[in-house]
Amino acid sequence: MRQLSAEGLLSLKPDAVIATSEAGPPVVLDQIRQAGVRVSLVAARHNWAEVQEKVKVVGRETGRSSEADKLLTQLDAQWSSVQAQVAKAQRKPRVLFVLSHSGSPQVAGKGTAANALIQYAGCVNVIDQFDGYKPLTAEAMASAAPEVIINTTQGIEALGGEAAFWKRPELVLTPAYAKKALVTLEASHLLGFGPRLPSAVQALHMRALQWVA
Incomplete structure (x- = not known):
């Protein structure tokens, strides 16, 4: 808001x-x-x-x-x-948050709610070169090599569903694409930083680890 x-x-x-x-x-x-x-x-x-x-x-x-x-x-x-x-986890999944509610999808860098959530969930944000949200080329996304993609349920719906999401050319060369490793949560749950933050962190932590097990 x-x-x-x-x-x-x-x-x-x-x-x-x-x-x-x-x-x-x-x-x-x-x-x-x-x-x-x-x-x-x-x-x-x-x-x-x-x-x-x-x-x-x-x-x-x-x-x-x-x-x-x-x-x-x-x-x-x-x-x-x-x-x-x-803190007990032995693995820190490399993840990428994609914001795709409207227009061209953008990825979350430093200083964002998404970046903070990723860190709290024991994951590594593969985007640490800039602050805020920016579009990313297919080459840059491939170089970042995310193992898991994070998005909101609303964002996936806006793109036409999971099948349509994975057809995006920016994702094809990422490790996440091979497994179709995607974690989604409702937008306000994921990014709202309200009373549901503990459950959002727990859900992201557990689902991301499942993809890299």
Whole structure:
């Protein structure tokens, strides 16, 4: 959620708007504040502290701080358990995240939610030459040599399904292509950095390892 519409949000008559620092443009957030609506922004740090802060802010804004504290205790325990599981792995799969919701598919480099998730899941992002998302040539993708491709379920659907996805020429020369090694999760689960982050990390970790076993 980056490009917001003041008119659209205000039509919902909210008491408060909670978003990450990636939301914008700033002029829209100012318009929402000027309309008398509280705006709370959580820094998009792509780490566990961001998840904790989101839970606290939602609890505060909804008057349910006590419930938020209880949820945080449960989530912290889940997170510790998943991180311990990841730490035991003997293998770090080389993976590539492809964003393909619209237009030409792009791959995730450093400084992205996808990159953080990959690292938390005990994998190696084969793209470390740039920040953000960029298209990648077939030659560059072959050179990166990902063993597993990660995408969202929405992205695969937008490309016409898994069979259509693997027909893309950029993928043909990758090790992942030989096994059709693909891991998909729903977009907000995979990249939302919310309370479901522990389950997203665990799912990516286990599915990626299965492909390289």
